[in-house]
Amino acid sequence: xxxxxxxxxLNSTRLPRWSPWAVLVGSVAAASxxxxxxxxxxxxxxxxxxxVLFVVATYFLSAAVEGRRRAKDRIATSLVxxxxxxxxxxxxxxxxxxxxxxxxxxxxxxxxHSMGLIADSExxxxxxxxxxxxLQQVGLATLIAVPIGLLTAVYLVEYGRGRLAxxxxxxxxxxxxxxxxxxxxxxxxxxxxILGFGPSGFAGAMALAxxxxxxxxxSTEEMLKLVPNELREASLALGVPKWRTILKxxxxxxxxxxxxxxxxxxARIAGETAPVLLLVWGNPLINTNPFEGAQASLPLYIYQQxxxxxxxxxxxxxxxxxxxxLIAFIMILNLAARGIARxxxxxxxx
Numbered sequence: 001x002x003x004x005x006x007x008x009x010l011n012s013t014r015l016p017r018w019s020p021w022a023v024l025v026g027s028v029a030a031a032s033x034x035x036x037x038x039x040x041x042x043x044x045x046x047x048x049x050x051x052v053l054f055v056v057a058t059y060f061l062s063a064a065v066e067g068r069r070r071a072k073d074r075i076a077t078s079l080v081x082x083x084x085x086x087x088x089x090x091x092x093x094x095x096x097x098x099x100x101x102x103x104x105x106x107x108x109x110x111x112x113h114s115m116g117l118i119a120d121s122e123x124x125x126x127x128x129x130x131x132x133x134x135l136q137q138v139g140l141a142t143l144i145a146v147p148i149g150l151l152t153a154v155y156l157v158e159y160g161r162g163r164l165a166x167x168x169x170x171x172x173x174x175x176x177x178x179x180x181x182x183x184x185x186x187x188x189x190x191x192x193x194i195l196g197f198g199p200s201g202f203a204g205a206m207a208l209a210x211x212x213x214x215x216x217x218x219s220t221e222e223m224l225k226l227v228p229n230e231l232r233e234a235s236l237a238l239g240v241p242k243w244r245t246i247l248k249x250x251x252x253x254x255x256x257x258x259x260x261x262x263x264x265x266x267a268r269i270a271g272e273t274a275p276v277l278l279l280v281w282g283n284p285l286i287n288t289n290p291f292e293g294a295q296a297s298l299p300l301y302i303y304q305q306x307x308x309x310x311x312x313x314x315x316x317x318x319x320x321x322x323x324x325x326l327i328a329f330i331m332i333l334n335l336a337a338r339g340i341a342r343x344x345x346x347x348x349x350x
Contacts, residue, residue, distance in 0.1 A: 055078045120312065128286065130296040132288065137201045137204050140290060141212055153216070157225060175214040180273075211272065270298075282304055284296070
């Protein structure tokens with residue numbers, strides 16, 4: 001005699017799909033009321049209160065309807081969304097604020113003229129001298145750092161064995177965490193105080209190269225490790241020397257990732273201010289020679305305009321416009337890196 005066995009889920013009741021949005025709206029409304037009642041002027045405080053109320057309300061509502069097991073899952077999901085909002089909202093606010101304030105004076109004249117004889121408190125002027133200085137300094141730093149970093153990574157992956165390789169890896173890791181001001185002080189003491197050279201764009205480029213090298217080494221090293229050993233072995237089995245195998249097989253296979261790492265390293269140093277402040281000094285006039293005389297750069301220009309913006313709306317607006325140009329420059333580099341990575345990515349057969 002058989003008996004029919006019926007199984008029943010532990011808890012078949014589920015909250016509707018729109019419930020998280022309803023809880024979110026209720027949390028925002030409650031946080032706004034609490035903020036007004038407590039006299040809190042900052043919208044950030046309102047947002048933090050709303051986030052806490054959202055997580056707590058989600059848990060208790062789900063526990064009452066669905067049970068504690070699903071309530072724990074929902075609270076974990078809610079924490080993920082809150083963390084995402086905490087990360088995205090400041091970035092979106094920063095971009096919005098920069099665009100809203102930077103477009104006031106950003107035009108063709110601003111991009112093609114320097115400060116010249118215009119005082120920081122006066123209207124007019126532009127960032128041509130700073131933009132030119134940034135391009136030259138970052139370009140020189142790239143020319144210095146990329147060959148050294150690339151050859152170092154090739155040594156660590158293809159040849160490095162024993163204590164020397166471990167020592168190089170250790171110093172690369174240490175250099176990754178060096179503050180930018182320390183790199184600037186090193187070049188200041190060596191290039192300017194000991195050797196007697198004056199401030200210049202090249203001095204700033206050397207400090208930027210120090211900051212750029214460990215990033216290039218690490219990114220290139222990881223890309224070289226991703227190259228299958230079968231490719232190396234096949235080339236060596238044909239009698240090709242190892243140096244030629246590296247040059248003709250290994251590097252072309254990983255060129256997309258290497259280029260991406262280099263461009264990300266360039267984007268990392270493009271906004272450095274401390275080394276430029278110590279070594280380049282800034283110049284309101286156009287200096288096309290990075291090897292002699294003080295020179296301007298976008299980060300230093302932004303700092304100087306902000307420092308002199310007290311009582312001068314013109315300097316304040318120029319600082320925001322230069323910030324917008326710098327963000328656009330870095331964004332273009334990141335988009336180019338992504339495009340090159342996709343273009344050079346290995347094609348898989350269908």
